[in-house]
Amino acid sequence: xxxxxxxxxxxxxxxxxxxxxxxxxxxxxxxxxxxxxxxxxxxxxxxxxxxxxxxxxxxxxxxxxxxxxxxxxxxxxxxxxxxxxxxxxxxxxxxxxxxxxxxxxxxxxxxxxxxxxxxxxxxxxxxxxxxxxxxxxxxxxxxxxxxxxxxxxxxxxxxxxxxxxxxxxxxxxxxxxxxxxxxxxxxxxxxxxxxxxxxxxxxxxxxxxxxxxxxxxxxxxxxxxxxxxxxxxxxxxxxxxxxxxxxxxxxxxxxxxxxxxxxxxxxxxxxxxxxxxxxxxxxxxxxxxxxxxxxxxxxxxxxxxxxxxxxxxxxxxxxxxxxxxxxxxxxxxxxxxxxxxxxxxxxxxxxxxxxxxxxxxxxxxxxxxxxxxxxxxxxxxxxxxxxxxxxxxxxxxxxxxxxxxxxxxxxxxxxxxxxxxxxxxxxxxxxxxxxxxxxxxxxxxxxxxxxxxxxxxxxxxxxxxxxxxxxxxxxxxxxxxxxx
Amino acid sequence: xxxxxxxxxxxxxxxxxxxxxxxxxxxxxxxxxxxxxxxxxxxxxxxxxxxxxxxxxxxxxxxxxxxxxxxxxxxxxxxxxxxxxxxxxxxxxxxxxxxxxxxxxxxxxxxxxxxxxxxxxxxxxxxxxxxxxxxxxxxxxxxxxxxxxxxxxxxxxxxxxxxxxxxxxxxxxxxxxxxxxxxxxxxxxxxxxxxxxxxxxxxxxxxxxxxxxxxxxxxxxxxxxxxxxxxxxxxxxxxxxxxxxxxxxxxxxxxxxxxxxxxxxxxxxxxxxxxxxxxxxxxxxxxxxxxxxxxxxxxxxxxxxxxxxxxxxxxxxxxxxxxxxxxxxxxxxxxxxxxxxxxxxxxxxxxxxxxxxxxxxxxxxxxxxxxxxxxxxxxxxxxxxxxx
Numbered sequence: 001x002x003x004x005x006x007x008x009x010x011x012x013x014x015x016x017x018x019x020x021x022x023x024x025x026x027x028x029x030x031x032x033x034x035x036x037x038x039x040x041x042x043x044x045x046x047x048x049x050x051x052x053x054x055x056x057x058x059x060x061x062x063x064x065x066x067x068x069x070x071x072x073x074x075x076x077x078x079x080x081x082x083x084x085x086x087x088x089x090x091x092x093x094x095x096x097x098x099x100x101x102x103x104x105x106x107x108x109x110x111x112x113x114x115x116x117x118x119x120x121x122x123x124x125x126x127x128x129x130x131x132x133x134x135x136x137x138x139x140x141x142x143x144x145x146x147x148x149x150x151x152x153x154x155x156x157x158x159x160x161x162x163x164x165x166x167x168x169x170x171x172x173x174x175x176x177x178x179x180x181x182x183x184x185x186x187x188x189x190x191x192x193x194x195x196x197x198x199x200x201x202x203x204x205x206x207x208x209x210x211x212x213x214x215x216x217x218x219x220x221x222x223x224x225x226x227x228x229x230x231x232x233x234x235x236x237x238x239x240x241x242x243x244x245x246x247x248x249x250x251x252x253x254x255x256x257x258x259x260x261x262x263x264x265x266x267x268x269x270x271x272x273x274x275x276x277x278x279x280x281x282x283x284x285x286x287x288x289x290x291x292x293x294x295x296x297x298x299x300x301x302x303x304x305x306x307x308x309x310x311x312x313x314x315x316x317x318x319x320x321x322x323x324x325x326x327x328x329x330x331x332x333x334x335x336x337x338x339x340x341x342x343x344x345x346x347x348x349x350x351x352x353x354x355x356x357x358x359x360x361x362x363x364x365x366x367x368x369x370x371x372x373x374x375x376x377x378x379x380x381x382x383x384x385x386x387x388x389x390x391x392x393x394x395x396x397x398x399x400x401x402x403x404x405x406x407x408x409x410x411x412x413x414x415x416x417x418x419x420x421x422x423x424x425x426x427x428x429x430x431x432x433x434x435x436x437x438x439x440x441x442x443x444x445x446x447x448x449x450x451x452x453x454x455x456x457x458x459x460x461x462x463x464x465x466x467x468x469x470x471x472x473x474x475x476x477x478x479x480x481x482x483x484x
Numbered sequence: 485x486x487x488x489x490x491x492x493x494x495x496x497x498x499x500x501x502x503x504x505x506x507x508x509x510x511x512x513x514x515x516x517x518x519x520x521x522x523x524x525x526x527x528x529x530x531x532x533x534x535x536x537x538x539x540x541x542x543x544x545x546x547x548x549x550x551x552x553x554x555x556x557x558x559x560x561x562x563x564x565x566x567x568x569x570x571x572x573x574x575x576x577x578x579x580x581x582x583x584x585x586x587x588x589x590x591x592x593x594x595x596x597x598x599x600x601x602x603x604x605x606x607x608x609x610x611x612x613x614x615x616x617x618x619x620x621x622x623x624x625x626x627x628x629x630x631x632x633x634x635x636x637x638x639x640x641x642x643x644x645x646x647x648x649x650x651x652x653x654x655x656x657x658x659x660x661x662x663x664x665x666x667x668x669x670x671x672x673x674x675x676x677x678x679x680x681x682x683x684x685x686x687x688x689x690x691x692x693x694x695x696x697x698x699x700x701x702x703x704x705x706x707x708x709x710x711x712x713x714x715x716x717x718x719x720x721x722x723x724x725x726x727x728x729x730x731x732x733x734x735x736x737x738x739x740x741x742x743x744x745x746x747x748x749x750x751x752x753x754x755x756x757x758x759x760x761x762x763x764x765x766x767x768x769x770x771x772x773x774x775x776x777x778x779x780x781x782x783x784x785x786x787x788x789x790x791x792x793x794x795x796x797x798x799x800x801x802x803x804x805x806x807x808x809x810x811x812x813x814x815x816x817x818x819x820x821x822x823x824x825x826x827x828x829x830x831x832x833x834x835x836x837x838x839x840x841x842x843x844x845x846x847x848x849x850x851x852x853x854x855x856x857x858x859x860x861x862x863x864x865x866x867x868x869x870x871x872x
Contacts, residue, residue, distance in 0.1 A: 259504060282718070286725040297729065302729075
């Protein structure tokens, strides 16, 4: 995201959150979010795909809403809550963006020229017919399961190089482009990782009866909210919609938010932009990467590059989060925190409670807890350590694969899964032995410092898997780090 | 208008109003204008250029910074001469007592295009470990820069002279001589002040008001106007880390388009026509200025090796750059000018095998550079004294 994007989104958020009357805010946030997913969508070489992918984001969101929400409401209720009007607005927005095709050189919203109007009209008919059909179908829990599988399937395709390339071949054949030029890089879908996890969370909550009723407009705004579509955080729908209602409901204070919000939002945006553009982009020049991994001559410099990478990835990701939270504050919506000084933590468990917190919470709620519950409730009693090992290893493997389906991301996940397990066992063993030492403050201090040193270096060493594209290159870096 | 007190989230905080906004914007604008004004008036770029992590945190570079591909070369092209020199190993400290200091100036073949920094002409001369009869060890510094223009060499020499050379070796080729090329390199265009000084001081046959020489506006001299140059200064320091870590300062592709063997039947050389080249057609005055600038320091001018084609139209041209008539005349003129002016010169135009050229008629392979270095080394020793 460039400084221009940040500026435009900030100004828009200020307009929506400060200048606009409260009843308009919901509409402005919806319209802004729709425009943003088309505007920020990366260019793809497959014809019109950079228009269809954002459209698919909206369609998936609308389908999930139909499965989880619309069935609870009658047609009259849908009219009353404005969901028909929302569908009309969304359609008008998509058609309006498609019409920029005819502006010729003035066209600036999508990376390439949008498709013909007729195709867009057909897509819209399919979209809303789909919503109507899903709304009328019975067996909603099965539908929710199908939707979960569909989203996971799409996720796997987009995160796996081989499957992406295969999908690209198919799409190229459909669009009459040479399949031989297909590449995994053809399929870049803005914010799909975050969108998918928001939708999966809603579907799982629906299956367990925890869904919060929402209008189509609220739901679409939640799923593709413009500050957090590119890099999270992954908010829970219940929290987000609550925040959205707070900011859109007229109150005595009218449309103004207070000075504290302005100051706090500005600070977060400026600090985030500084972290991303100055610190992270600066460190990127000296951070460990595919090219320099085999060029570095000495062990000392390899450590320098590794630490540079560790800091760079933190400043980059947390910088984006700060910007998203700051812009969110301007719109009147408090997004959840995603980082809490993770590199200062004294053990790996604390690190994972403070790094990409919303993703970790997601996996804890929808994978780790159900899995360990299931393992604990088996008739044959399994040892506690085994349940922890399986739970942590599989959770971290999945978190690794969330970044991309490669051996290296799996290795990174396994590294952290094993690290968490070892820390868990170590904590169990050391806790009773540490109790007598609490009276010796220097020793406690030294142990805390030692814990920080080990944790930071363990995490930094784990980034080797994450930063490099293949196992052999990563092993080469480890050898150099050890001076072998 | 006083800020209103509005309860929110259980705390009392002042609400935002237009006055607050106006004050923030006005103060920020005033601060921004003052800082930019001071920057434009003070012109701190040379001072900023001299602040360098090289030779302190990182080792100095073996050649001046230059790259079209910074991310892979860990190097970049910039126009701040102070920063360029500050990043070079030449300025790592005072000249050691036992050092016989040789500066190599020249074009991309001297800089070492497509050659690692330890396989350039300077590197081969250093690895030969020459020692003079008086015991001083010869240390050669690579001050080449990949642009073909004698005026660019002159500009670099003017900076280098403050570092007390004992000998200057100046490999040249005819392509650096035409007047239409003299002010073409961006490094000259972005250093108009020093270039104008050189033109007037040495009465060069160049126009000090040439439109190539950029006249920065007030706006260009502000922080905003110089933001790219300032960012380049920071990037140069950051790439110092990668230079120290890898020793890489140039991206060398595995394959490249080789120098042209088959040539066009074109007889012209720049805007010059056959049959003869005269000394006033090309910039011998710049060469003369270089020797004058060196003062008592001896200068060895070398006509550097060129690729001699045997392909189509090789009866008309030696290579992509040179029609035979122009190059033959240039060699004759260089010899005559050297004799007339008492210059030390050496013609090594055919000293390197044809197979040892890479992507142009003047870029050499490591083996070709070693052949060239051997001959240059002998000439330097002759000029400097006897081998111990």
